[in-house]
Amino acid sequence: xxxxxxxxxxxxxxxxxxxxxxxxxxxxxxxxxxxxxxxxxxxxxxxxxxxxxxxxxxxxxxxxxxxxxxxxxxxxxxxxxxxxxxxxxxxxxxxxxxxxxxxxxxxxxxxxxxxxxxxxxxxxxxxxxxxxxxxxxxxxxxxxxxxxxxxxxxxxxxxxxxxxxxxxxxxxxxxxxxxxxxxxxxxxxxxxxxxxxxxxxxxxxxxxxxxxxxxxxxxxxxxxxxxxxxxxxxxxxxxxxxxxxxxxxxxxxxxxxxxxxxxxxxxxxxxxxxxxxxxxxxxxxxxxxxxxxxxxxxxxxxxxxxxxxxxxxxxxxxxxxxxxxxxxxxxxxxxxxxxxxxxxxxxxxxxxxxxxxxxxxxxxxxxxxxxxxxxxxxxxxxxxxxxxxxxxxxxxxxxxxxxxxxxxxxxxxxxxxxxxxxx
Numbered sequence: 001x002x003x004x005x006x007x008x009x010x011x012x013x014x015x016x017x018x019x020x021x022x023x024x025x026x027x028x029x030x031x032x033x034x035x036x037x038x039x040x041x042x043x044x045x046x047x048x049x050x051x052x053x054x055x056x057x058x059x060x061x062x063x064x065x066x067x068x069x070x071x072x073x074x075x076x077x078x079x080x081x082x083x084x085x086x087x088x089x090x091x092x093x094x095x096x097x098x099x100x101x102x103x104x105x106x107x108x109x110x111x112x113x114x115x116x117x118x119x120x121x122x123x124x125x126x127x128x129x130x131x132x133x134x135x136x137x138x139x140x141x142x143x144x145x146x147x148x149x150x151x152x153x154x155x156x157x158x159x160x161x162x163x164x165x166x167x168x169x170x171x172x173x174x175x176x177x178x179x180x181x182x183x184x185x186x187x188x189x190x191x192x193x194x195x196x197x198x199x200x201x202x203x204x205x206x207x208x209x210x211x212x213x214x215x216x217x218x219x220x221x222x223x224x225x226x227x228x229x230x231x232x233x234x235x236x237x238x239x240x241x242x243x244x245x246x247x248x249x250x251x252x253x254x255x256x257x258x259x260x261x262x263x264x265x266x267x268x269x270x271x272x273x274x275x276x277x278x279x280x281x282x283x284x285x286x287x288x289x290x291x292x293x294x295x296x297x298x299x300x301x302x303x304x305x306x307x308x309x310x311x312x313x314x315x316x317x318x319x320x321x322x323x324x325x326x327x328x329x330x331x332x333x334x335x336x337x338x339x340x341x342x343x344x345x346x347x348x349x350x351x352x353x354x355x356x357x358x359x360x361x362x363x364x365x366x367x368x369x370x371x372x373x374x375x376x377x378x379x380x381x382x383x384x385x386x387x388x389x390x391x392x393x394x395x396x397x398x399x400x401x402x403x404x405x406x407x408x409x410x411x412x413x414x415x416x417x418x419x420x421x422x423x
Contacts, residue, residue: 009124010124011126020324023328024314025110027153028130032132035106041111042083042086042089046089047077048077050085050089051080051081055081055085061081067079067114080114081114081115082308084290092294092299097294097302103136105134105135105136107135108130109130109133115127122278122310122316127310127312128310130309131307134304135302138303139238140269143238147246148246148249150273150307151165157323159317162317163275164253164254166254167256168256168271179227180207183210187224193216197212238269253271265296269289271286273309275317277320278320284317287308289304290306291304332363333385335363335387336350337378337386338389339388341391342390345394353418378404384406385404386404387418398412399415401418401422
C-alpha cells in the first residue's frame with residue numbers, strides 16, 4: 001500500500017521545530033499587545049467573492065494562486081490567501097467599526113494562509129502570517145505607529161541590523177489612475193522589449209510591472225514616469241508627515257518609488273521590510289494603507305492601515321543568524337526515574353513538583369525499565385536533573401538528585417526540599 005504523505009508545499013512542523021515558532025509567537029504577542037492591539041480570529045474558509053472583491057480579480061493571487069472550490073451547496077469558497085480581507089469582513093460583520101462608540105479598532109491575528117505557488121525555501125503553499133490592522137485613523141501617525149511597532153519587534157528579536165525598511169506612497173485612486181495611464185502609454189511604445197509576464201500585466205495590472213524581477217524590464221523602467229510626480233497634495237503631505245514621524249522615532253527607511261505591492265486595495269502608504277540574508281525571498285513583512293476597503297465591502301468609509309509578516313521566513317532568518325535562545329530545544333527540566341514498585345509514589349511526587357514548582361517541566365518515566373535504561377532516557381530527554389525514586393527512597397520520603405549536565409555531586413534529600421534546591 002502506498003504511504004500517504006503531506007500535500008506538496010504544506011509542511012509538518014515537528015516537535016523539534018515548534019519551540020522556535022512558539023518563541024517567535026510569544027515575542028510578537030508581547031510586542032503587539034504592548035501597543036494596545038487586541039487579537040481577532042476568523043475562519044480559514046471564506047466566500048470566494050470576498051477575495052475577488054477586495055484583492056482584485058486581475059491580480060496573480062485571484063487569477064492563479066487561490067485554492068477555490070464549490071462546497072456541497074454549490075457555493076464557491078476559498079481557503080484564505082491573506083488575512084486583511086477576512087479581518088475587514090469579520091470586523092464589519094460584528095459591527096466593530098462603528099457600533100462601539102468609536103471607529104478606532106486595533107487588531108492582530110495569526111494563522112495559516114494558502115496560495116498555489118511553486119514551493120521553495122521560505123515560500124510554501126500553506127504558510128503562516130501574523131497580521132496587524134488599525135481602523136478608524138486617517139492621519140499618518142498610525143502609519144508610523146505600525147512601523148515603529150515592527151521596528152521594536154526587530155530589536156526585541158535581534159533582527160534590527162538584518163532588515164531594512166522601504167516605503168512609498170501610491171496616492172489616491174484618482175492620482176494612481178492618472179499615473180497608470182501614463183505608465184501604460186510609456187510601456188506600450190516598448191511592449192516588445194518587455195518580458196512575457198510584464199506584457200500580460202500591461203493589460204491587467206500594469207503597476208505590478210514596477211516590481212518585476214526581470215533585469216531587462218527594470219532597465220527599461222529607468223525612463224518610465226515616476227509615481228511621485230502624480231501624487232495629489234494631500235497624499236504628499238501625508239507621506240511627508242510619515243517620514244517626519246519615522247525620523248523622529250529613529251526608524252531608518254528608504255523611499256522606493258517602485259514599491260507598489262500586489263493587492264488592489266492599497267492606497268497612499270505602502271511599505272516592505274526586506275533582508276538580504278534569505279536569497280530571493282527577501283520580504284519578511286509588508287503592508288500599507290487601504291482606506292477604501294471597508295466601504296468597498298459595503299461598510300461605512302473607514303480609514304485603515306496594516307501589515308502581515310511571514311512566520312516561515314522569520315524563523316529561517318532567526319535560525320540563519322543564530323538568534324534563537326540556546327535553551328529552546330530543551331523541553332524537559334527534570335526527569336523522574338522510578339525504580340521498583342513505586343509508580344504511585346512517583347505520580348504523587350511528579351504532581352507535587354508541578355503544583356509547587358510550576359516553572360519546572362517535569363517528565364516522569366512511563367513504561368518501566370531498568371535503572372540503566374531509564375537513566376539513558378533521562379539523558380536523551382535533555383533534562384538538567386534526574387530525580388531517582390526507588391523503593392527505599394519512597395518509604396523514607398526521600399529522593400536522589402543527580403545532575404546530568406553540571407559537575408555537582410549526587411545527593412539524597414527529603415522530597416519536600418526539592419523546590420529549595422531546584423530553581
